[in-house]
Amino acid sequence: xxxxxxxxxxxxxxxxxxxxxxxxxxxxxxxxxxxxxxxxxxxxxxxxxxxxxxxxxxxxxxxxxxxxxxxxxxxxxxxxxxxxxxxxxxxxxxxxxxxxxxxxxxxxxxxxxxxxxxxxxxxxxxxxxxxxxxxxxxxxxxxxxxxxxxxxxxxxxxxxxxxxxxxxxxxxxxxxxxxxxxxxxxxxxxxxxxxxxxxxxxxxxxxxxxxxxxxxxxxxxxxxxxxxxxxxxxxxxxxxxxxxxxxxxxxxxxxxxxxxxxxxxxxxxxxxxxxxxxxxxxxxxxxxxxxxxxxxxxxxxxxxxxxxxxxxxxxxxxxxxxxxxxxxxxxxxxxxxxxxxxxxxxxxxxxxxxxxxxxxxxxxxxxxxxxxxxxxxxxxxxxxxxxxxxxxxxxxxxxxxxxxxxxxxxxxxxxxxxxxxxxxxxxxxxxxxxxxxxxxxxx
Numbered sequence: 084x085x086x087x088x089x090x091x092x093x094x095x096x097x098x099x100x101x102x103x104x105x106x107x108x109x110x111x112x113x114x115x116x117x118x119x120x121x122x123x124x125x126x127x128x129x130x131x132x133x134x135x136x137x138x139x140x141x142x143x144x145x146x147x148x149x150x151x152x153x154x155x156x157x158x159x160x161x162x163x164x165x166x167x168x169x170x171x172x173x174x175x176x177x178x179x180x181x182x183x184x185x186x187x188x189x190x191x192x193x194x195x196x197x198x199x200x201x202x203x204x205x206x207x208x209x210x211x212x213x214x215x216x217x218x219x220x221x222x223x224x225x226x227x228x229x230x231x232x233x234x235x236x237x238x239x240x241x242x243x244x245x246x247x248x249x250x251x252x253x254x255x256x257x258x259x260x261x262x263x264x265x266x267x268x269x270x271x272x273x274x275x276x277x278x279x280x281x282x283x284x285x286x287x288x289x290x291x292x293x294x295x296x297x298x299x300x301x302x303x304x305x306x307x308x309x310x311x312x313x314x315x316x317x318x319x320x321x322x323x324x325x326x327x328x329x330x331x332x333x334x335x336x337x338x339x340x341x342x343x344x345x346x347x348x349x350x351x352x353x354x355x356x357x358x359x360x361x362x363x364x365x366x367x368x369x370x371x372x373x374x375x376x377x378x379x380x381x382x383x384x385x386x387x388x389x390x391x392x393x394x395x396x397x398x399x400x401x402x403x404x405x406x407x408x409x410x411x412x413x414x415x416x417x418x419x420x421x422x423x424x425x426x427x428x429x430x431x432x433x434x435x436x437x438x439x440x441x442x443x444x445x446x447x448x449x450x451x452x453x454x455x456x457x458x459x460x461x462x463x464x465x466x467x468x469x470x471x472x473x474x475x476x477x478x479x480x481x482x483x484x485x486x487x488x489x490x491x492x493x494x495x496x497x498x499x500x501x502x503x504x505x506x507x508x509x510x511x512x513x514x515x516x517x518x519x520x521x522x523x524x525x526x
Contacts, residue, residue, distance in 0.1 A: 086118035089154070090125075093147045096407055100143075100400060109136055116161065123156045126163040133160040138515060150404050150424060151411065193251070193261055197244035203370055205363030208238055211354040215242040218325055219249040228316075228326045230299075230348055232333055233356035236394035239329040242356075243295045246327060250293060259293045260286075264301040268308045284311075288318035292325065299330040299348070303502055304339040313344045326351070331498075332483075338495040364388040364398060371399055377406050383421045390425050393480060401425060435478050435525050437489045443524060444471040447517075456491055469500040470518060476501050478525055 094113075098106045113136065117124040127133035137160055148154050199219070204212045211231050218229055231239040247259040262270075274283035287294065294315070302309050319326055330337065333355075334348040359367065365388040372379050383405070391398045405424045409416045445452060448467035455468055468490075475486045476497070483494035490497070508515045 086115050086123055089148075089152055090115045090123075092407070092411060093144065093151060096147050096151060096403065097143060099403060100396070109140060116163065118156070121156055122159060124159040124161050127160050128163070130162055133162055136160060151407055193244045193247045193259065195248065197241045198248055199245045201370070201374075202238065202241055202245060203359075203363060203367045205359050205366070207357030207359055207363065208242075211239070211242060211356050214352055214354050215246050215327075218327070219246040227323060228320060228328075228351035230328045230330070230334060230351040230353045231356060232330055232353065234331060234358075234393070236396035237356045237358060238395055239356055240297060243297065243327050243329055246325075247293055247295055250325075257292045258290055259295065260291045261295040261297075263297045264299050264308075267296060267312070268302070268305055271308060271311055284315075287315045291319065293327070294319060294324070295327045297329045299328045299334075300332050300337050300498065301502070302340065302344075303337055303499060306341065309341045309344045313341065313347060316344075316347050332495075336495055338499045358393050359395065361388055364392070364395075367395060367398060368402060371402055375402075375406060377409075377416075379405070379416050380418070382418055383416055386418060386421050387425070437475050437479060437481060437486065440474045440478065440525065441471060441489075443521060444474070447521060466514075469504050470514075470521070472497050472500045473504040473518070474521060474525070478522065 090113075094110055097110055101110065109132075112128065112132075114126045115123060116126045125136075127136065141158060144158060145155065148156070199212075199216060202212060211233075214229055215231070218227065231242060233239045244261070247261060250257050251259055271280075271283060274280045302312070316326060328348060328351070334340070334345055334351075334353065337345070340348075365384060368379075368384045368388055372384065379402070387398065387401055387405075391401055401421075401424055405416060405421055408414075408420060408424065414420070441452075441455065444467050445455060448463070448470075450464060450467055454464045455471065457464065459465065472486060472490065475481060475489075476483070481489075483497045487494040487497045504514075504518075508518065
């Protein structure tokens with residue numbers, strides 16, 4: 084088995100699903116240094132890099148190796164310094180992890196492939212599409228402020244980028260800033276620490292014509308960021324600039340959002356994007372297939388459209404994986420191959436229920452159901468409860484509302500707890516390992 088070429092194919096497949104920045108920083112530098120029938124070892128530039136990739140991308144790498152090559156090796160990461168690297172290849176680029184310093188996050192770029200022409204409309208997204216198009220064409224859409232709400236993978240990012248791309252094409256001097264709420268927060272903190280907050284304010288309030296900000300729900304509980312964003316919104320809207328926000332919840336449902344900011348966001352044109360129906364999913368596949376130039380049988384497309392219902396990204400990924408497998412194996416695309424692909428791409432935990440997760444958490448943390456459902460804020464009870472919420476959201480297709488009802492909570496409480504766990508995982512390695520262990524138990 085040529086593990087180097089195999090890994091290259093896996094990287095190309097992964098690249099399509101990650102942001103250019105994430106791919107270039109964490110996946111592209113990885114190289115194969117050793118492999119056997121059951122193991123593969125990757126070279127990493129330092130311990131921090133290896134640890135980060137293992138914690139954040141290992142599952143993705145394993146999944147793509149399984150789907151594309153039907154191979155499930157044990158994956159090892161080895162730190163390779165310049166002295167250890169003896170391979171006589173002068174053309175090989177040194178593995179270097181960019182220096183982590185107190186710098187503002189690099190400016191994200193609009194995805195040029197996210198255009199209105201490439202967006203497939205249906206009953207669940209037609210209003211959001213029309214609103215985004217009207218904003219891009221310069222029509223006065225409810226004070227030039229649009230908020231798009233949907234679950235992950237349904238197209239709100241596509242439409243946001245499409246607005247920026249179309250406006251930029253029409254007027255190259257238009258200043259479009261695309262950023263996530265998390266990066267906005269980090270940039271503000273860094274600016275304060277570097278005593279450059281005035282430059283930060285100048286950038287967003289005066290040197291911006293269109294502000295596109297994703298994942299507004301991340302601001303829950305971040306009072307200082309909310310205050311700064313509120314002032315920024317006031318400045319932009321007063322100067323008739325355009326603003327697009329996206330989030331996974333309605334503005335009124337985001338917990339711990341300041342009254343002024345909540346009021347400002349609620350005054351925008353709020354649109355929702357729902358999961359595509361069967362007809363729309365089939366049209367999405369038709370459009371993507373035509374773009375690749377590869378002939379895919381109708382029964383295969385029908386099967387994919389029926390099998391994958393909730394996530395457009397997963398739908399597109401299944402098609403890419405199908406075409407890749409056909410090319411690598413030099414075999415025609417068949418229904419049987421599609422079945423194999425969906426077994427690798429669709430949720431392998433589809434039989435995992437809230438009750439199963441609940442019982443696993445109770446057993447692991449040695450607490451009882453009454454404790455889990457109680458209002459107790461004791462750490463030995465509150466933490467397992469939040470972990471349970473996190474696992475239920477990640478490993479099932481249940482909505483926040485459904486999870487909330489199962490645990491006698493409202494959905495805003497569930498979201499707040501999930502966000503807290505996500506933040507704690509980054510700082511608490513013990514907690515991260517516990518959650519990873521529980522996830523594996525549910526595989």
